[in-house]
Amino acid sequence: MRKLIVSPAPHVHGNESTRKIMLDVIIALAPSMLVAVYFFGLSAIMLLAVSVAACVGLEYLIQKYMFKKQPTVSDLSAVVTGVLIALNLPPTAPWWIAVIGAVMAIGVIKMTFGGLGHNIFNPAIVARVFLLISFPVIMTDWTIPTSWFRPGVDAVTGATPLALINEGLAQGQTVEQILAQHDLSYGQMLFARVGGSAGEASALALIIGFIYLLVRRVIRPHIPVTIILTVAVMTGIFWLIDPTRYTDPLFNILTGGLLLGSIFMATDYVTSPMATKGMVIYGIGIGVITVLIRYFGAYPEGVSFAILIMNSIVPLLNKYIKPARFGKEVKHA
Amino acid sequence: MGTTFIFTVVVLSVLGLLLAVVLFLVAKKFRVEEDPLIDEIEATMPGANCGGCGFAGCRAFAEACVKSRSLDGKFCPVGGNAVMQKVSAKLGVAMEEKAPMVAVVRCNGTCANRARTTQYDGSSSCRIMNTLYGGDTACRYGCLGCGDCEKACQFGAIKVNPETLIPEVDEDRCTACGACVKACPKGIIELRNKGPKNRRVYVSCMNQDKGGIARKACTAACIGCRKCEKTCPFGAITVENNLAYIDFNKCKICRKCVAECPTGAIHAVNFPPKPAAAPAAPTAAPAAETPKE
Amino acid sequence: MRRTFSMGGVHPNDCKISADSAIEIFPLPQRMYISMSQHLGAPAKPLVQRGDKVKTGQMIGASAGFISANIHSSVSGTVAAVEPYADLAGNPVMHVVIDVEGDEWEESIDRTPDTVREITLGPAEIIKRIADCGIVGMGGASFPTHVKLSPPPGKKAEFLIINGAECEPYLTSDYRLMVEHPEEVLLGARIMMKALGVTKGYIGIEDNKPAAIEAMRKLTSSAYTEIEVVPLKKKYPQGGEKQLIDAVTGRKVPSMGLPIDTGVVVQNVGTSFAVYEAVQKNKPLFEGVMTITGRCLPAQHNFLVRTGTTFDRILEHVGGVPQNVAKIISGGPMMGKAVSNLSAATVKSSSSLLLLTEDQTLRRAESECIRCGKCVQACPMGLEPYLLNKLSRAGRMEDLEDHKVYDCIECGCCMFTCPANIPLLDYIRTGKADVMRIMRSRPKK
Structure with a gap:
């Protein structure tokens, strides 16, 4: 008699896999990668390659020789981390910065906690913050994409719009004066003509990736939408109070990696809440902390810190914010 | 500057003093009077917290002993008589000596003896497999091989042999805590008398099907033929529901039944090898006399 | 916007490849193995002994308690044995084994093809008839129907919902019943509404079955106006009682509660058909529609199978088990039971035999939870x-x-x-x- 397979129900599977999800995230990041390569040319390609290779290689080595188990790099999660690290670096950053970022992200944050699924913090965010604090000069030496047709050849180095604003305000200028002085317009921010990390260069590319993730049902819109709405509402209030001291909402949304952070890093499965209500609280928290850091903190940019801080309370959110259950509780014996 | 400094020191000192008083009062008010004997007895316990005694852990056992001032029905299988003697001395009450026990796996359904009839594709858990169906062989009484016993054992004393898919007990490590007995959904594992020089005889089968069906499912099954029952000079063997059972309190380990069993379902362990079988190491062959563990 | 249940759910490929195969009558086998435990609750007590002659429809097992059901012979012949026989999971269950001789039915059963529309029995008589005829839920849980139609004291039913969702992939037995016997299904619903004393009924059908929706609508717009057809957006598990009530009425069964707590009784299409046959034709439940399907099979079938036919026999009839079959499931792929013993026999609520190949069903290696939610x-x-x-x-x-x-x-x-x-x-x-x-x-x- 042939041997039949026996197992408990269900007997079919929806064909989703970790690998497919990660591949979708990589595809969603493709527009941003292409924009980065287009503007910054070889240096962007080099950063992407080094960062991905370092992340994947490190994960492989640690799993194989320290954990002594079958490496799971084929799930592509390390590739996603690598791409995100590269997109968070200034395009002019030296290659070893990417390696240090990878060591921090994979070696320290992901693997010490037990690998994929166990890390408390988003590895790419930690890498970015770690590098920002450790190498402030390199990490804030942003390149302004000068031309659509001369990728990275004679790029002008400068500061990010948010840093320019912070500097200007410190010198007693008004927001309007600063914007005019540095020739900053929304069109430029949307289509990548402002200084910033490789991934922040084009808001449009990030939004295309966001739409792709939504269509493929990889992420749900709750976290990015609440972050952006919170930032818009909070900055809107400040801006209405004093437009000379505070930047307007649209400016805040389009700059400083808010889109990159909220779409690709705050939504990281492992470090974001499971229940819808928890997601909303998490999103609001990131938005509020971002605005507070931007307006009142020492750093011009707050998204990374905000995500990091909110990452740390995700276990609490998962514990106390439960999904809506079906049907009311009735008293029973 | 000076005033700030003094002010800080004063405030902190007063605050510390106040809190210390509060702590002192609270500790006094909510102090739990405990018999120091509990701590003493707990210290003599093995500290495995295995629950083999029937209490939640060693502390719970110690509390129960002190509370009832009696050792009736209380025995620590891990510590054995040695520990119980100490407890009995501390408490000043009599204890009951118990013969050391060991876990015995009563299934002979190795891969060689018992063919797989289906392929199980569920979670590797005997319990889940057991709720689903009779098992992946034609014997629905036998070991499922997913190792729930191994997972339950906190002493590393029972391990599923990857070749036979039957668990094997490490007698030196086994404390007879009974965790595996509870974990096995088929009730195959039994705590049996360790026996003189660890020698014992038992029926390594739980199959209650009629002889023909049992034999078809597993070549080493007990077929309930009653030969052993007739042979036993001590009346230690009973056959019920087509299955023989050896009462270890009556068994004198004469091994007459072992030779009589037509399927080799009766195992005798830790006897010196017969002159013919020279190698000292037990082999994996399912012959009747071969030590199984 | 089509209605559906409010939270969760998945969208498996519905694979209704047997939807266009009309119901065929499955030939009588030579030996029947009728289980005494075909329902939730206490197994029935066998009423016959070896050597007894039985007729088709004769009661051979008596209900043994409040939650239990009568068992009737599905064939005529001689009882060969009353003994434990292995069920689909290999566990022994008391069976009555009958050697089939001819097909002589009990005289009390109305075998004419006419549809009997007039309901003459009163509520109490209907429930008694349903209990006598051993009707159980055909949706899978096999809960005795007469128990469900007798709400506990203090609880009052307001609606009856007929479950035509058939949300499990592959299954088409309910669909075929709705398309081929829509009036009988609705009559069954009408009978149960009378028994419950309710005036409003619904039949929820997923929108991947437009022919069934149309067949039902044709009747509910004219003769059966008290019953409303509710098309539902395809989503699994729409056929779950709590989900169906939510989808159709928006009411939510409380945690640990029963459907009756929201004033609703849910019955499956197959049950409704069986109720019609029991009450109007005096025919006990001893046969049901089964889908025999799988992409590896050369042809897809919907059979009217007598209870107690062995799986072996059914598979032999459709041309044997193809070589590449890895798993045979009794029921749907989401909640059905994997069959380990092919000599087991069908029971009242058997709705399908589904044959899957290894690549369709083998589980893949488990990896770390990525907390995707x-x-x-x-x-x-x-x-x-x-x-x-x-x-x-x-x-x-x-x-x-x-x-x-x-x-x-x-x-x-x-x-x-x-x-x-x-x-x-x-x-x-x-x-x-x-x-x-x-x-x-x-x-x-």
């Missing part, structure tokens, strides 16, 4: 499967109870959707069983 989103009961799985593996019963493991309907959505292939339901199911046992053992207040 897809299981939480897919759970139609709003539970947290990832957490329940962990708690169950750790044996934390109090925490499992706090997280309402007892509300799990074991639909399998969590496991279906899990990208890490974690066998969530395997462990949740055992954890639920443990928690339910602990809860039952507690003294009632």
